[in-house]
Amino acid sequence: MSRKIDITLTVNGAAYAHAADTRSTLVDFLRDDLKLTGTHIGCEHGVCGACTVLVDGEAVRSCLMLAPQADGASIVTVEGLGAANGELGALQRAFRKHHALQCGFCTPGILTTAHALLTQEPDADADRIRDVLSGNICRCTGYVTIVQAILEARDAYRRPADAGTSR
Amino acid sequence: MTIVQNTPLVGTSLERLEDERFLSGRGQYVADVRKAGMLHAAILRSSVAHGRIVRIGLDAARALPGIHAIVTAADIPQPIPRIPLRLVPLPEFAPYHQPVIASAKVRYVGEPIAVVVADSRALAEDAIDLIEIEIDNLPPIGDRDVDASGSFLFEETGTNIALRYHTASGDPDGAFATADYTRRETFQIQRHTAAPMETRGLMAQWDESGPTLKLYGAAKVPYFNRRALAAMMNLPETSLELIEVDVGGGFGVRGEFYPEDYLIPFAARLVGKPVSWIEDRREHLMATNHSRDVGATVEIACTKDGTITGLRGEVFGDMGAYIRTNGGVVPTAAGMFLQGPYRIANVDITVLALMTNKTPVGTYRGPGRFEANFFRERLLDMAAADLGIDPAEFRRINLIREDELPYSIGKRAPHLPDAVYDTGDYHAAFERCLTEIDWTGKAAVQGRLIDGRYHGVGIASFVESGGAGPKETSRFVLEKDGMVTIAVGSSMLGQGLETTFSQIASDALNIPVSAFRIDHGSTARLADGLGSYHGRSIIVGGSAVLDGAEKFRTAVIEAAANLLGRPNAELRFENGAVVSDAGASISLSQIAASRRPDDGLLSVDGIFLVNKPTYSYGTHAAYVAVDPDTGRVEVLDYVAVEDVGRAINPMIVSGQAIGALVQGLGGVFLDHLIYDEQCQLLTASFADYLMPTATDFPSLRSVALELRLSPTNPLGAKSAGEGGMVPVAAAVGNAVGAALQSCGAQPRTLPLSPSKVWSLIHEPAATAP
Ligand code: FES
Numbered sequence: 001m002s003r004k005i006d007i008t009l010t011v012n013g014a015a016y017a018h019a020a021d022t023r024s025t026l027v028d029f030l031r032d033d034l035k036l037t038g039t040h041i042g043c044e045h046g047v048c049g050a051c052t053v054l055v056d057g058e059a060v061r062s063c064l065m066l067a068p069q070a071d072g073a074s075i076v077t078v079e080g081l082g083a084a085n086g087e088l089g090a091l092q093r094a095f096r097k098h099h100a101l102q103c104g105f106c107t108p109g110i111l112t113t114a115h116a117l118l119t120q121e122p123d124a125d126a127d128r129i130r131d132v133l134s135g136n137i138c139r140c141t142g143y144v145t146i147v148q149a150i151l152e153a154r155d156a157y158r159r160p161a162d163a164g165t166s167r
Numbered sequence: 168m169t170i171v172q173n174t175p176l177v178g179t180s181l182e183r184l185e186d187e188r189f190l191s192g193r194g195q196y197v198a199d200v201r202k203a204g205m206l207h208a209a210i211l212r213s214s215v216a217h218g219r220i221v222r223i224g225l226d227a228a229r230a231l232p233g234i235h236a237i238v239t240a241a242d243i244p245q246p247i248p249r250i251p252l253r254l255v256p257l258p259e260f261a262p263y264h265q266p267v268i269a270s271a272k273v274r275y276v277g278e279p280i281a282v283v284v285a286d287s288r289a290l291a292e293d294a295i296d297l298i299e300i301e302i303d304n305l306p307p308i309g310d311r312d313v314d315a316s317g318s319f320l321f322e323e324t325g326t327n328i329a330l331r332y333h334t335a336s337g338d339p340d341g342a343f344a345t346a347d348y349t350r351r352e353t354f355q356i357q358r359h360t361a362a363p364m365e366t367r368g369l370m371a372q373w374d375e376s377g378p379t380l381k382l383y384g385a386a387k388v389p390y391f392n393r394r395a396l397a398a399m400m401n402l403p404e405t406s407l408e409l410i411e412v413d414v415g416g417g418f419g420v421r422g423e424f425y426p427e428d429y430l431i432p433f434a435a436r437l438v439g440k441p442v443s444w445i446e447d448r449r450e451h452l453m454a455t456n457h458s459r460d461v462g463a464t465v466e467i468a469c470t471k472d473g474t475i476t477g478l479r480g481e482v483f484g485d486m487g488a489y490i491r492t493n494g495g496v497v498p499t500a501a502g503m504f505l506q507g508p509y510r511i512a513n514v515d516i517t518v519l520a521l522m523t524n525k526t527p528v529g530t531y532r533g534p535g536r537f538e539a540n541f542f543r544e545r546l547l548d549m550a551a552a553d554l555g556i557d558p559a560e561f562r563r564i565n566l567i568r569e570d571e572l573p574y575s576i577g578k579r580a581p582h583l584p585d586a587v588y589d590t591g592d593y594h595a596a597f598e599r600c601l602t603e604i605d606w607t608g609k610a611a612v613q614g615r616l617i618d619g620r621y622h623g624v625g626i627a628s629f630v631e632s633g634g635a636g637p638k639e640t641s642r643f644v645l646e647k648d649g650m651v652t653i654a655v656g657s658s659m660l661g662q663g664l665e666t667t668f669s670q671i672a673s674d675a676l677n678i679p680v681s682a683f684r685i686d687h688g689s690t691a692r693l694a695d696g697l698g699s700y701h702g703r704s705i706i707v708g709g710s711a712v713l714d715g716a717e718k719f720r721t722a723v724i725e726a727a728a729n730l731l732g733r734p735n736a737e738l739r740f741e742n743g744a745v746v747s748d749a750g751a752s753i754s755l756s757q758i759a760a761s762r763r764p765d766d767g768l769l770s771v772d773g774i775f776l777v778n779k780p781t782y783s784y785g786t787h788a789a790y791v792a793v794d795p796d797t798g799r800v801e802v803l804d805y806v807a808v809e810d811v812g813r814a815i816n817p818m819i820v821s822g823q824a825i826g827a828l829v830q831g832l833g834g835v836f837l838d839h840l841i842y843d844e845q846c847q848l849l850t851a852s853f854a855d856y857l858m859p860t861a862t863d864f865p866s867l868r869s870v871a872l873e874l875r876l877s878p879t880n881p882l883g884a885k886s887a888g889e890g891g892m893v894p895v896a897a898a899v900g901n902a903v904g905a906a907l908q909s910c911g912a913q914p915r916t917l918p919l920s921p922s923k924v925w926s927l928i929h930e931p932a933a934t935a936p
């Protein structure tokens with residue numbers, strides 16, 4: 001049965017101290033406890049990538065991680081990817097321009113995955129992008145426009161101030 | 168406020184208006200809907216494919232703290248409600264409608280047996296584990312010979328064949344008796360399904376004081392579901408509000424009436440608190456509609472010079488354990504579209520709907536069409552090869568010419584009128600596709616072994632219907648602040664309708680898209696709506712928006728006439744204001760502000776009625792390389808050409824085409840719902856049910872033509888969401904067949920997994936369906 005454990009963590013720049021259920025996954029914790037419902041659940045077994053968030057800069061499947069494991073971590077979710085002025089960041093704008101989303105359900109996980117990739121490898125080519133994205137399922141777009149959008153956003157990541165989030 | 172909109176937006180690739188909320192994590196899907204005091208439901212499902220329920224033991228589960236209710240068939244009013252058919256409601260299907268919960272028998276793995284409502288989902292799942300179920304197994308029915316064992320899903324019918332019908336045109340027997348050449352082949356498309364990224368979910372809120380019920384999570388056909396649910400719950404329709412929040416993909420399966428659409432509202436009424444149910448992926452793969460699973464034996468008759476003189480087909484659809492809302496659409500449409508865009512005077516089609524102990528089948532994007540095109544186009548390639556005619560030339564001889572349109576293929580199902588292809592230039596789309604893929608140039612690689620891989624190009628042509636009638640409605644409301652809300656009966660599942668409907672309204676009224684708010688959120692806004700299926704949203708829904716816009720213009724002028732004291736005839740609606748010949752002007756916001764409280768808001772209803780479908784058509788071409796050592800097929804190039812009539816937003820049309828194409832390629836190579844002999848589903852997770860990922864199909868192109876406007880609607884639009892899907896198996900099957908011609912390998916069944924392709928090459932005799 002469940003029991004609670006106190007954890008502290010930073011999410012999208014804000015600090016939280018919270019009693020987390022020991023059997024709660026990180027994605028449930030983000031969605032249910034912190035009310036950050038931008039992160040989605042598509043499979044709960046680590047295959048679809050919809051739940052991807054950044055944990056200390058790395059793209060992580062938050063359905064495979066327990067909330068207590070995030071104690072002390074710095075987390076970025078889709079809600080934290082915008083530009084400082086509250087507008088969409090470069091990656092998000094490129095997704096809109098290239099029609100890289102339809103239903104939008106996979107989009108948060110794809111944005112966080114792409115953000116982590118371009119932050120580390122702003123020169124990633126189409127093959128590399130497809131490789132990294134292969135852990136995120138999108139049932140709507142067929143991926144072509146997603147790759148185009150990420151290729152276009154690379155420019156902004158070469159000049160990090162333009163990329164949107166600085167978190 | 169002056170608002171000016173001078174350039175037309177229809178036909179431009181406007182960025183989508185809905186994207187910002189999705190990109191910033193502000194979309195609201197049903198799992199994001201939370202209410203104070205909300206409880207959570209989980210469902211106990213049968214783990215046995217066919218059996219009699221002997222006992223359900225609830226004591227241990229009931230004893231668990233935090234459990235509010237456990238619902239089984241014993242708690243549901245008798246007779247247990249059964250889910251009505253929305254489409255193809257043939258009387259033959261009556262015995263096979265699904266009860267909302269299993270009582271005496273279970274008929275598929277995944278059938279609901281009990282619903283637990285608890286403080287949290289985890290607790291509800293804990294309780295499910297404590298329920299004791301005793302089931303006496305019955306022999307499961309799983310293969311095509313459904314009546315062989317004498318075990319029946321519904322004993323009272325004495326058969327597992329729910330439907331069999333026969334249609335014919337011309338003199339098929341005569342054509343086959345006198346043909347120079349005939350060939351008969353059997354094909355099979357495997358069971359697979361849409362698997363949208365968001366699973367189903369519902370949040371029901373009961374208010375005893377009304378009494379009223381709010382049900383969040385509706386999609387696709389909320390008004391039909393409201394009607395069905397009202398009847399089952401014995402409430403007037405007006406007591407029910409079905410609310411559509413953002414939907415993570417539909418593709419046919421999402422939003423139909425499922426058992427949970429009754430069970431969750433029932434549970435909410437029982438406990439008097441909001442109840443949320445979010446399907447998990449395992450449940451989704453065994454509870455949400457499966458699709459395809461159609462086979463056919465098809466025979467062609469030709470003259471020596473390649474004129475097709477006859478086509479015969481027996482089409483059999485495995486419907487699973489119940490006939491759900493889509494009725495017999497899947498096999499029926501496979502029979503209907505078997506002839507395709509070809510001139511064939513003598514046709515004979517038999518359609519069978521078979522009951523098995525598997526998850527019920529419903530529609531998935533391009534229902535029946537994906538299957539029919541594969542069957543026919545594969546057979547066409549085989550016939551062309553036998554006759555020594557180039558496959559492109561063979562199609563040129565038989566494709567219907569524009570001067571033969573309208574072309575009736577006759578009555579293809581007992582419940583349907585004659586199908587009449589209306590307009591189009593099938594040859595133009597065909598030649599465009601050949602040019603794009605460089606058919607002539609590719610002759611040099613056709614069937615050749617190049618760097619260890621066999622190369623092949625395949626083509627396939629199709630015609631398909633969309634835009635089902637009979638109507639759709641819209642309501643334009645001038646809000647207090649001067650904004651115009653457009654309530655629509657269409658449903659949004661990711662197709663970008665907020666954008667395209669705004670484009671249509673913007674052009675009609677010549678005001679910017681920012682002046683509109685598209686409201687598809689609730690059944691409370693309109694008297695009726697038919698929703699989104701059969702590629703109908705733009706065609707029928709968009710035309711209803713156009714009609715509403717015209718009526719809105721008249722109503723606004725009328726209102727301004729009173730305010731300005733001028734006759735209607737002197738007034739025009741221009742740039743967001745009503746202006747008079749004499750130069751007086753009153754804006755929408757002023758008109759809105761001038762209304763007296765008891766006038767209510769200015770509102771008008773639009774409607775569009777139509778009784779004919781649209782027919783879009785096109786040709787696809789696939790270029791593949793097959794590795795004979797591994798059986799792996801790489802798609803080197805793929806071109807989809809379709810005449811969509813009018814593209815409201817070309818970027819969205821292209822997105823639909825490419826998205827559909829990749830789903831289709833999934834159906835060719837990956838997607839497969841596999842059952843064992845006990846009718847246990849072996850692919851109940853995304854680790855087992857494979858779908859395309861970003862590395863699978865990088866080289867795809869779509870060409871949307873606007874060759875001929877559709878005559879059925881004022882926009883001239885045809886369905887654009889399915890054409891990317893329907894001939895994919897056909898084109899790829901032909902490409903693989905062409906690549907492997909030196910081995911005599913012929914793809915007749917899907918999926919073309921590496922092991923299947925390897926067997927085709929190395930053991931061709933063992934791979935007949
Ligand atoms: S929900 Fe986490 S990977 Fe699918």
Ligand code: FES
Binds near residue numbers: 100101105141364415
């Ligand atoms: S946009 Fe719908 S799943 Fe990717």
